[in-house]
Amino acid sequence: MDLDAIFVGGGVIGLSGAWRAARRGLSVAVVDPAPGHGASWVAAGMLAPVTEAHFGEERLVSLLVAGADRWASFAAELEETTGLDIGYQRCGTAVVALDTSDRAVIDDLLELQWSFHLDSVRLSGSQCRDLVPALAPGVRGGAHVPGDHQVDNRRLIAALLRACALSGVDLVASEVVEVTTRVDRSATGVRLIDRSVIEASTIVLCAGSETGLLGGVPPDVLPPVRPVKGVVLRLRGSASVPLVTRTVRGLVHGRSCYLVPRADGSLVLGATSEERGFDRTVQAGAVHALLDDARALIPGIDELELVECMAGLRPGSPDNGPFVGWTEVPGLAAATGHFRNGILLAPLTADALVAMVVGNPVPDPLSGFGLGRVIRGGSGHAASTSARPISTRTPER
Ligand SMILES: Cc1cc2nc3c(=O)[nH]c(=O)nc-3n(C[C@H](O)[C@H](O)[C@H](O)COP(=O)(O)OP(=O)(O)OC[C@H]3O[C@@H](n4cnc5c(N)ncnc54)[C@H](O)[C@@H]3O)c2cc1C
Known part of the structure; x- marks a missing residue:
């Protein structure tokens, strides 16, 4: 049976999205040869909307503030679910x-x-x-x-891995080599390095700085991350x-x-x-x-x-803002380009990914951070055209 969603990459973005989606009752897999050991492992864990405010980035600052507002409840729920202390400190x-x-x-x-x-x-x-x-x-x-706080990102990763396991997320220790598609170009799943294929209604590309390297779709469909x-x-x-x-x-x-x-x-x-x-x-x-x-x-x-x-x-990313939205390939979403603020923005991004997987539009304030703002012909608000609505099996706990 096909899954509801496959997350390609198990950094803080993929793991947060997968955990929230599984909590919502969706069937989910995360594919990553070394989950949690990309940028999310090296990061400092600052949750810093104020000290990350830069000239010319007004829209991004509003997003960072919203991201910080989401943290206290996310941390509390993650700690309660796993029994693990993630070192969320409101230290200023x-x-x-x-x-x-x-x-x-x-x-x-x-x-x-x-x-x-x-x-x-x-x-x-x-x-x-x-x-x-x-x-x-x-x-x-x-x-x-x-108001600029911090979380211990390594404890966070450990807790997200446990939360995913407890919620039934299938953690597949492998590398994705390409996205598989139908003749109508819509995404059907992913091919792993051992050539096996996993299929799902939605594929979310969240492979951090390597997201632009994935095969199976034209390179200009992928978010331009570096x-x-x-x-x-x-x-x-x-x-x-x-x-x-x-x-x-x-x-x-x-x-x-x-x-x-x-x-x-x-x-x-x-x-x-x-x-x-x-x-x-x-x-x-x-x-x-x-x-x-x-x-x-x-x-x-x-x-x-x-x-x-x-x-x-x-x-x-070219404008330092993340890419969270649908690509031009139906069924293929991306959540990457979080640059210096991926830990801060993980809870908000996870909420948006769940909305997309169940067929809803990307909620504000992430709705303005789709791929359409930099990719010619792409759409920042393409949920209605690329999402394939599905029903959830259990209510959110
Ligand atoms: C030095 C440094 C300091 C930072 N400090 C902060 C901070 O204080 N606060 C903050 O908010 N952010 C900080 N960041 C930014 C933050 O770490 C990133 O924005 C965030 O970790 C991105 O998460 P991610 O899940 O997108 O990527 P990653 O954590 O890089 O995860 C991507 C995952 O994808 C996997 N992957 C790649 N290719 C494939 C493939 N083909 N198949 C399967 N899996 C694949 C990788 O193995 C990896 O696990 C910092 C980053 C760095 C480098």
Whole structure:
């Protein structure tokens, strides 16, 4: 019997969508040779609509704010379902500047945030140190952003995998080589690397930065995502005497870095942003630069143990916004291109994917983030033409 939906890729997007769809009573499979070990594993887990607000991205900022609003209930339901703590911390964020030019940049960003009615408060250098006592004496000032929180993305992945298993999602440990189609071009399923085929009414492409590489359909049907490399370090600290207790995002002579504290006292230190194709090597220079900048802000990191250096590939898009919607191939949907905010946007994206799979339009605010905005002839609102409505078997719990 055909499935209702196949999710190609089991990162935070595919796993969240599959879990929510299975909760809705749909029959679902996720195909991934290494679920949860793409960008979703490397990420820092910041849920940061305010500090991710950039000039010229007004529409995206509204989406990020909506994404953040969805998090508390998503986290509560996931923890209740699985009995696992996902490290969702409403810890707020301090933004700090090392020199006066950095301070001027942060002041400009504050003006932007206030123009969007986002909640952030300008701080002097000493107010920054009151908020984060571990900061270096030279820090010039910055801001407090009380609503930018975090989740431990690795705990999140573990919980999503368990939630999927508990909800009956079929986790297929394999690689999809192509989408299979009928003569009328509609999608019927996926062919795996061992040549076997799985069929479903809807195929959702959520293979992160590799989504554009899938075969079986013309390349220009696929969302134009590209890999944007980010190197992240993990430092081990003390849970009983944590160095910092809220996220610190800093500017150091024009370069940005962040330190995200976990409940166990460890710190996630990131990140570079590099256009190097699918290269995942960690270069010494990147590690050196990150450590150098972070210790200029928080000298105490010198005493922590460096336990991991890893590179991940963000799924970048031409306008930094995600692609969530139908492709031109009937039955073939995409959810990718979440770039720097895939963890933040996972709950909202999952809701949209469930709506699509059951034959409803993509809900706001994701309705404006279809493929039609960049692909000639595509449609951002194609649910009515490409979705194949199906009925759910059990009511949502
Ligand atoms: C350094 C760094 C820091 C980040 N920090 C944050 C942050 O603080 N907050 C935030 O919100 N976001 C952050 N992000 C962004 C976030 O990690 C991504 O947007 C998000 O993880 C994308 O999820 P995804 O499921 O689309 O992709 P991925 O997590 O990359 O998952 C894609 C999956 O598809 C699978 N796949 C690929 N090809 C195939 C195939 N042919 N067949 C089957 N499976 C396939 C892969 O194995 C992989 O598991 C960060 C990213 C990086 C790299």
